[in-house]
Amino acid sequence: MNTRNILAAAALSLLAAAGAQAETYEGVLTLNSSLSRAEVQTQAVAAARAGDVNADTYGSGVLVAGSSVDRATVREQAVAAAHNPLQSLDRRAFYRDQVPTAYAKPKVSFTRQAGL
Numbered sequence: 001m002n003t004r005n006i007l008a009a010a011a012l013s014l015l016a017a018a019g020a021q022a023e024t025y026e027g028v029l030t031l032n033s034s035l036s037r038a039e040v041q042t043q044a045v046a047a048a049r050a051g052d053v054n055a056d057t058y059g060s061g062v063l064v065a066g067s068s069v070d071r072a073t074v075r076e077q078a079v080a081a082a083h084n085p086l087q088s089l090d091r092r093a094f095y096r097d098q099v100p101t102a103y104a105k106p107k108v109s110f111t112r113q114a115g116l
Contacts, residue, residue: 089103
């Protein structure tokens with residue numbers, strides 16, 4: 001029984017060795033350039049001086065966002081949103097996209113007004 005297992009293992013190893021073939025490496029790709037070395041160097045210098053062409057706002061300085069709303073109105077909206085306890089309430093977080101009545105937004109305002 002032991003000899004039979006050894007012979008079977010030897011036969012399988014011979015089959016595996018015969019089936020294995022080595023591959024030859026032929027390189028990743030072949031380059032057939034029509035440019036001279038001087039032309040390639042000129043292109044490389046121009047690309048290096050162009051900077052990072054993939055950066056969207058690199059070196060563009062301060063970006064100005066145009067807005068038609070004045071500063072006081074934006075501040076009022078920001079304060080109202082910051083004081084609203086249900087501001088981040090999302091109906092998609094509830095069963096069947098229905099907000100329970102316990103979380104319904106109240107009819108009163110949460111912002112405090114200075115009494116002048």
